[in-house]
Amino acid sequence: MVNRKILSLVFVRESTKILLGFKKRGFGQGRWNGFGGKVEQGETIEEGAIRELQEEAGVLSHDLSKIGLLEFEFVGEPTILQVHVFTTTSYIGLPTESDEMKPQWFEVDRVPFDEMWPDDSLWFPLMLKGAKFQGYFLFHGHHNILKYNLEEVERF
Ligand SMILES: Nc1nc(SCCc2ccccc2)c2[nH]cnc2n1
Numbered sequence: 001m002v003n004r005k006i007l008s009l010v011f012v013r014e015s016t017k018i019l020l021g022f023k024k025r026g027f028g029q030g031r032w033n034g035f036g037g038k039v040e041q042g043e044t045i046e047e048g049a050i051r052e053l054q055e056e057a058g059v060l061s062h063d064l065s066k067i068g069l070l071e072f073e074f075v076g077e078p079t080i081l082q083v084h085v086f087t088t089t090s091y092i093g094l095p096t097e098s099d100e101m102k103p104q105w106f107e108v109d110r111v112p113f114d115e116m117w118p119d120d121s122l123w124f125p126l127m128l129k130g131a132k133f134q135g136y137f138l139f140h141g142h143h144n145i146l147k148y149n150l151e152e153v154e155r156f
Helices: 045-057 120-128
Strands: 003-014 017-023 035-038 065-074 079-088 101-107 132-140 144-153
Touching: 003 045, 017 045, 035 045, 045 079, 045 101, 065 120, 120 132, 120 144
Parallel strands: 003 079, 065 132
Antiparallel strands: 003 017, 003 035, 017 101, 065 079, 132 144
């Protein structure tokens, strides 16, 4: 019986830079990523994304654009992660380290893919060119993609 866990993932952009966070603990620890996490009951996915961005980076945005839908399955685990990807260029607050994440700005042509989830180097180019995308990735462990599909979509 497969079940899905709904997660948000937010990327903040500033001209040629993108804000990433170094995950200090928990799932994805030791990797740079956008800001996000589990969407709780009683909140919309976008509300969850706004909440996680605030909690993890100290940045408040009310103008998120939905740009991607990614599903991650891990061999031997029944829960599929359904990750809703958002981006924003309008926010208030200075990115601040939390107990979960250490934020840092990166030039978009200097993204540290070797310290990120392996799928990111596949869909970041779509995000960076302003496309909307949908994908599925089957992982074996946290380093090995057994198979995937990824496509651009017109709209969500
Ligand atoms: N970029 C990326 N992110 C995730 S999980 C993102 C959602 C999340 C989950 C838990 C805490 C915070 C954020 C991935 N999983 C497999 N490949 C992946 N790539």
